[in-house]
Amino acid sequence: MxxxxxxxxxxxxxxxxxxxxxxxxxxxxxxxxxxxxxxxxxxxxxxxxxxxxxxxxxxEPRHLRQFRTAADREFSLIETIVGNEMRKPEVSARARAAEEAQEISRQCLEIHEALVQRAISQLDR
Structure with a gap:
């Protein structure tokens, strides 16, 4: 949507x-x-x-390029999963696919945050 x-x-x-x-x-x-x-x-x-x-x-922004690369890879994964539904002519199918893409994205961000937080928590060990 x-x-x-x-x-x-x-x-x-x-x-x-x-x-x-x-x-x-x-x-x-x-x-x-x-x-x-x-x-x-x-x-x-x-x-x-x-x-x-x-x-x-x-x-610096040059250090942030890795986030762009990671985002592109994440989007590629999401597009692979929902791509067929997004190409259907029915609005309802595309809406469901967009919702699924948002949920997949949220879960990917949860994993990313958890992995970074785990690494940070090991800094003081």
Missing amino acids: ERKTRLVSLSELQGLSGASDELVDELLKFGLVEAQGGLFDSNCIKVTKSAVLLASHGV
């Missing part, structure tokens, strides 16, 4: 996130955000806000 999101300009993106021109340029360069007709969606805002916070820890 497609959700309508408000698109924002570059200046609005920077105002909402506190990102510099240089940071946004780097995020664009590494494919972490993409403008749609010069406008950015809510996912771009989230990525940019996180990149600003991570920059304060010395994390």
Whole structure:
């Protein structure tokens, strides 16, 4: 199910996130955000806000490329699972497939978070 999101300009993106021109340029360069007709969606805002916070820890956009790669791989897995349903002409089939894709994504994120948290918990051992 497609959700309508408000698109924002570059200046609005920077105002909402506190990102510099240089940071946004780097995020664009590494494919972490993409403008749609010069406008950015809510996912771009989230990525940019996180990149600003991570920059304060010395994390540069080039370090974030691995997240783009992981996301592309995760999407490929999801698309493999729900792809046939998404291609059906029936709106109900596509809606079910979109819901299933969201659930698979949530579970993938749960696994990712648990694995990272497990590794972090071992830091002080």
